[in-house]
Amino acid sequence: MRDAIITTALHRRFGDLVAVERLDLAIHPGEIFGLLGANGSGKTTTIRMLTGLIPPTSGTAEVAGIDVVANPEAVRQRLGYMSQRFGLYDDLTVQENLRFYAGLYGLIGREGAARVEEMLTGLDFLPRRRQLAGTLSGGWKQRLSLACATAHRPDVLFLDEPTAGVDPAARRQFWQLINHLAAGGTTIVVTTHYMDEAERCQRIAMLWRGRLVALGAPREITTQFGTATLEDAFIALQERDGVATA
Amino acid sequence: MTEPESGSLWQRVRRWTFWPMLQKEFIQMRRDRLTLGMMVGIPAIQLALFGFAIRTEVRHLPTLVLDEAQSRESRELIATLVNSTYFDIVGTVRGREEVATWIGRGDAAAAVIIPHDFTRDIKRRRGAQAQVIVDAADPLSSAAALQGAAQAGLAFGAGLTPARPPVIELRVRPWYNPMLTSSTYIVPGIIGVLLSLTMVIITGMAVVRERERGTLEQLIVTPIDRTSLMLGKIVPFLLVGYVQITVIILLGRLLFDVPLRGSLPLLYVMAFPFIVASLGVGLYFSTLVRTQAQAMQAGFMFILPNILLSGFMFPRAAMPLPAQWLGLLLPLTYFLEVLRGILLRGVGASALWPELLALCGFAVFILTLSVRRFHKTLD
Numbered sequence: 001m002r003d004a005i006i007t008t009a010l011h012r013r014f015g016d017l018v019a020v021e022r023l024d025l026a027i028h029p030g031e032i033f034g035l036l037g038a039n040g041s042g043k044t045t046t047i048r049m050l051t052g053l054i055p056p057t058s059g060t061a062e063v064a065g066i067d068v069v070a071n072p073e074a075v076r077q078r079l080g081y082m083s084q085r086f087g088l089y090d091d092l093t094v095q096e097n098l099r100f101y102a103g104l105y106g107l108i109g110r111e112g113a114a115r116v117e118e119m120l121t122g123l124d125f126l127p128r129r130r131q132l133a134g135t136l137s138g139g140w141k142q143r144l145s146l147a148c149a150t151a152h153r154p155d156v157l158f159l160d161e162p163t164a165g166v167d168p169a170a171r172r173q174f175w176q177l178i179n180h181l182a183a184g185g186t187t188i189v190v191t192t193h194y195m196d197e198a199e200r201c202q203r204i205a206m207l208w209r210g211r212l213v214a215l216g217a218p219r220e221i222t223t224q225f226g227t228a229t230l231e232d233a234f235i236a237l238q239e240r241d242g243v244a245t246a
Numbered sequence: 247m248t249e250p251e252s253g254s255l256w257q258r259v260r261r262w263t264f265w266p267m268l269q270k271e272f273i274q275m276r277r278d279r280l281t282l283g284m285m286v287g288i289p290a291i292q293l294a295l296f297g298f299a300i301r302t303e304v305r306h307l308p309t310l311v312l313d314e315a316q317s318r319e320s321r322e323l324i325a326t327l328v329n330s331t332y333f334d335i336v337g338t339v340r341g342r343e344e345v346a347t348w349i350g351r352g353d354a355a356a357a358v359i360i361p362h363d364f365t366r367d368i369k370r371r372r373g374a375q376a377q378v379i380v381d382a383a384d385p386l387s388s389a390a391a392l393q394g395a396a397q398a399g400l401a402f403g404a405g406l407t408p409a410r411p412p413v414i415e416l417r418v419r420p421w422y423n424p425m426l427t428s429s430t431y432i433v434p435g436i437i438g439v440l441l442s443l444t445m446v447i448i449t450g451m452a453v454v455r456e457r458e459r460g461t462l463e464q465l466i467v468t469p470i471d472r473t474s475l476m477l478g479k480i481v482p483f484l485l486v487g488y489v490q491i492t493v494i495i496l497l498g499r500l501l502f503d504v505p506l507r508g509s510l511p512l513l514y515v516m517a518f519p520f521i522v523a524s525l526g527v528g529l530y531f532s533t534l535v536r537t538q539a540q541a542m543q544a545g546f547m548f549i550l551p552n553i554l555l556s557g558f559m560f561p562r563a564a565m566p567l568p569a570q571w572l573g574l575l576l577p578l579t580y581f582l583e584v585l586r587g588i589l590l591r592g593v594g595a596s597a598l599w600p601e602l603l604a605l606c607g608f609a610v611f612i613l614t615l616s617v618r619r620f621h622k623t624l625d
Contacts (some may be wrong), residue, residue, distance in 0.1 A: 051467045076469045087464030091277045092270065103266025104468040148464075 002065060004029045004156050004187035005050065010059035012045050021210040022059065027189060027203075029155075032134040032182050034201030035191040036230075042210040043191035046083070047158050050189070051081045054213060065156040077105065080154035082145045084161045090134025094125050097133050097148055105152035119147045123177070139170025146177060150186075157181065159190040165195065175200055195231040204230075208237055263470040267478030269583060275482050281448065285486050289296045289493045290439055296436050297502050304390035307380075309333040310348050310357040312340070317365040323376060323431035326402045332394025345379065355381045356391050422507075422590045430505070433498040435558040438578050440494065441487055441517075442524045443549050448486070449528030450541035452479050458538060472617050480525045487521040488514065495589075507592030516588070516598060519605035520581040526612030533619040552578045577608045 012020045020042040029031045033215045035043040049053045050061055052072030064078040078088040088097045088137075098116045102108075107115050122127050123143055128136070133144060142162060150157060163171040175197070182188050190201065198204055199218050206214035206221065214221050214237075218230050225233035253261070267328070275282065308370040309327070313320050327333045336354055339345060348354040359377040367374035378395040382388035456462040465475070498504035529542040553559060555569055556578040562570055575577045580601040587601075595602075 053463065053466060073469065073471075076467060079467070081464070081467040083460060083463050085460035085463070087460045089270070089274065089461060090459075091274055096270070096273060100266050100270045101468065104263050104465075104470050106261040106469075108261060182516070225462070 002029075003027060004031070005033075006062045007050070007191065010046070010049060010061050011057050012042075012049060012054070013057045014073050014197075018210050020049070020056075023212055025205060025212070025215075027187060029187050030182055030185050031192065031203065032178065032188045032201045034172070034198050034204040035189065035207060036193065036198050036204050036234065037191075037207035038193065038234075040209075041207040043207055044160055045210075046207070047081075047160050047189065048189060051079060051158055052076065053081075053144045065103065077152065078155045080149035080152070080157040082142075082149045082157075082159045082162055084164060086141050086145060088133050088141070088145060088148060089220060091132060093130050093132055094136070094144055095120065095129040097144060098151060101148040102151040107152060119151065137170075138166045139173070142166055142170065143177070144176055150181065154186065156187045156189065156208060159188065161191055161193070163192075163194065171197070193234075195229065195234065196228050206234075213237060249578055262474065263468070264477055267470065267474050268481055269490045271478050271482045284445065285448075285490065286493060288444060289436075289490045290497060292440055293433065293436055293494055293501070296432055297498070305331050307332060307355045308336040308353065309340045310354040311335055311475055312342065312343055312345055312357060312359045313338070314362045315360045315364040319365050319368050319374075320360040320376075322405075323360060323364075323398075323402050326405075327378075327395065327398045330394045330398045330401075332391055332398075333358070349379070349381050352381075353549045366611060382392065392577050397485060406415075429498075429502040430590065431586070433494070433502055433504045434589045435582055436498075437491055437547070437585055438520070438556070438581045439558055440552060441521060441581075442527075442552055442578055443545065444490065445521060445524035445549055445581070446528040446531065447484060447488055447542055447545035449479055449483055450531040450535070450545055451538045452468050452483075453529060453532035454535060454538050454541045457536070472620055476613075476617055479529065483525055484518075484521055487517065487524075491517055504589065506589055508588035508594065510540035512595055512598075513584070513588045516581070516584045516605070518601060519602065519609040520577055522609040523577045523605060523612055523623045526609060526616055529616040530619065535618055553578050555579070557582050577605055580604045580608075 003026045007023050007025045010020060010023040011018075011023075023042075023046060035042050045054070045104060049056045050063055050068060052068050052075060056069060063075050066075040066078065068075050089100070092100065095116065098119055099112065102112045102115050120126050120139065123146075125144070125147070128140065133141065136144060146159075146162070161170055163174055166174065171194075178188060178190070179200075190197070192198055201218065203215070203217055205212055205219060214233075216224070222228065222230060222233055225236055227233045227236055262264075268290070274606065299624065300460050311324055313324065328335060335355060337348065342359070345354075345357045345359065349357060357379040359379065361375065362378075364374050364376055378391070378409075380388040380391045380395075385593065456465065495504075495506065495510075527548060528545070530550070531541055534545055535541050551572070555562075555565070555573040556576050557580070562573055562579070565573070570619075584598055584605075587598055
C-alpha cells in the first residue's frame with residue numbers, strides 16, 4: 001500500500017533562517033505519527049507545508065497520493081487540519097460551526113444534516129448544540145475543532161499541538177477519539193511537546209532546528225539515545241548543542 | 247465522500263462553497279449587534295452633523311452701522327440691507343476708528359458706512375455712495391455679504407429712480423435649488439461619502455478579523471475558493487449599503503426637505519457598482535494590512551482625498567487641473583454626479599451612462615485586483 005505522506009528533501013527558508021531542512025519522511029496509512037521537537041524546531045512549518053498553508057522553498061510533498069505543491073486545492077478535500085489556536089467561530093453555535101465546515105466540504109442538504117447529527121451524537125455535543133462555541137471550555141473547544149476538521153472524513157488528519165492548555169482528563173478523552181479515527185484508517189500526524197502524548201504515537205520523528213534527528217517507535221528512540229524515557233532523550237537532545245545524528 | 251468536480255452543473259452550483267460562507271456571514275452579522283447598530287446609527291449621526299452644521303450659505307452677518315447722513319434715505323438704505331437677511335445690525339457707532347475696533351475684535355463681520363453727503367448726492371442725482379466693509383478673512387462669508395450688499399444696493403436704487411429700461415438686463419435664476427440651501431447640496435453627497443467610509447472599513451475589518459482570530463488559517467485548508475471567500479464577505483454588506491442609502495434619503499427628506507426628483511429604482515441600480523467598488527477597496531486593503539486597527543486607518547486615509555477631491559465639499563470646477571484629474575480616479579466623484587443628478591435635477595438613465603460605465607469599470611478592476619492579491623496561503 002502506498003504511503004499516506006511522502007516528503008522528499010522538503011525544505012523551507014524564512015529569510016536566512018532554515019525552518020525545515022531537506023526533510024525526508026514516509027508515513028504509513030492509518031499510522032499515528034508524532035512530530036516531536038522544541039519550539040522553533042520546524043514542527044509547525046512542516047505541517048503547514050503539508051497542508052498547503054505555506055509553499056516549500058524546495059523539495060516535494062505528497063499527501064494521499066496528491067502532490068501538495070503542484071495541486072494544493074485537490075489535496076484539501078482529502079485532509080483535515082486542526083491548528084494550535086482555536087480556529088472556529090466564537091460567535092457561531094456548535095451546530096452552526098459544524099454545518100459551516102461540512103458545507104465547505106460539499107456536505108449539504110440531507111447528507112450534510114445527517115453528518116452533522118452523527119458528529120453531534122458521537123461526540124456528546126447534543127446538549128450543547130446551541131451553545132456559542134466561544135463559551136465552551138478548553139476541552140470541548142478541542143473536541144469541536146476535531147469534529148470540524150474531520151467532518152468530511154479525511155484520509156489524513158494533521159493536529160498541531162492539539163491539546164495545548166487542556167486538562168489531563170480532557171486530553172485522555174481526546175486521545176481516545178484520535179485512536180478511534182486511526183483504527184478507522186485515518187492517517188494522523190500530530191505535533192506535540194507533551195511526552196505522554198508522544199508515547200501514544202506509533203512512530204515519532206524528532207526534529208531539532210529544522211533537521212530530522214531521530215525516527216522510529218518511542219522505544220527505538222530511547223534505545224538510540226540510551227535514555228530511560230522519551231523525555232530524557234528530548235532533554236539530552238536539547239543539551240547536546242551543535243552536533244546532531246540521524 | 248463527495249467530489250466537487252463531479253455531478254451536473256446544478257449539483258456543482260449547490261455544492262459551491264459560497265453558500266455556506268454566505269450563510270455564516272449572515273449569522274455573524276446578525277449576532278454582531280454593535281456593528282449592526284453602527285450601520286444605521288452612523289448614517290443618522292453623520293447626516294445630522296453634516297446637514298445641520300455645514301452651512302456654506304452665509305446669512306445674518308453681525309453688522310455695524312455708521313450713519314453720518316442721519317436722513318430718511320440713509321435709514322431706508324439700512325432697512326433694505328437688513329431686509330436682505332444678509333446683515334443683522336448689532337451696533338451703531340460714531341467714528342471710523344470704532345468700526346475698525348469692532349471688526350478687529352470680531353464683534354462685527356461687516357459695517358455699513360453712510361457718509362455725510364449721501365442724502366445730498368441722492369437729491370442731486372449724482373450717484374450717491376455708501377460703503378459696506380466686510381471682514382474677508384473668511385472668503386465664503388464675505389462673498390455672501392458682497393452679493394447681499396450688491397443686491398440691496400440695486401433694490402434701493404430701483405426704488406429711487408423712475409423706471410428707465412436698462413440697456414442690458416441679466417437675470418440670474420437659480421435652478422433646482424432656488425433657495426441655495428447647502429443641505430440640499432450636501433445631503434446627497436453624504437450618501438456617497440458615508441457609503442464609501444462604512445463599506446471600505448467594515449469589509450477591511452471583516453477579513454482582517456478572520457486573520458487575527460486564526461479562523462482564516464482554518465478556512466484556508468478547506469476547499470473553499472477565493473471567490474467564495476470574497477463574495478461571502480461582500481454580499482451581506484451590499485445589503486447594508488442599501489439600508490444606509492434608504493435611511494439617508496428618508497432622513498434627508500424629513501429633516502432637510504431634500505427632494506427626490508428622479509427615479510429611486512434608477513438610483514438603486516446606479517448604487518450597485520459604487521457599493522461593489524467600495525467593498526472591493528475594503529477587500530484590497532485587507533490584503534495589505536495585518537490588524538483591524540490598520541484596516542481602520544487605511545479606510546480613513548482613503549476617505550480624506552474622497553471628501554476633498556470628489557466634489558463633495560468643494561466644487562471640482564474650482565480645483566487646479568491636477569486635482570481634478572486625481573478626482574477622476576475616485577469612484578465617489580462619479581457617484582456624486584449620479585446622486586445629485588437623480589435627487590436634485592431628476593435626470594434619467596440616458597444622462598448617466600458615462601458614470602455608470604466608469605463605476606462598473608472601477609468595481610470590476612478593484613475586485614479582480616483584490617481576488618488576485620488574496621492568496622490562499624499564510625505568507
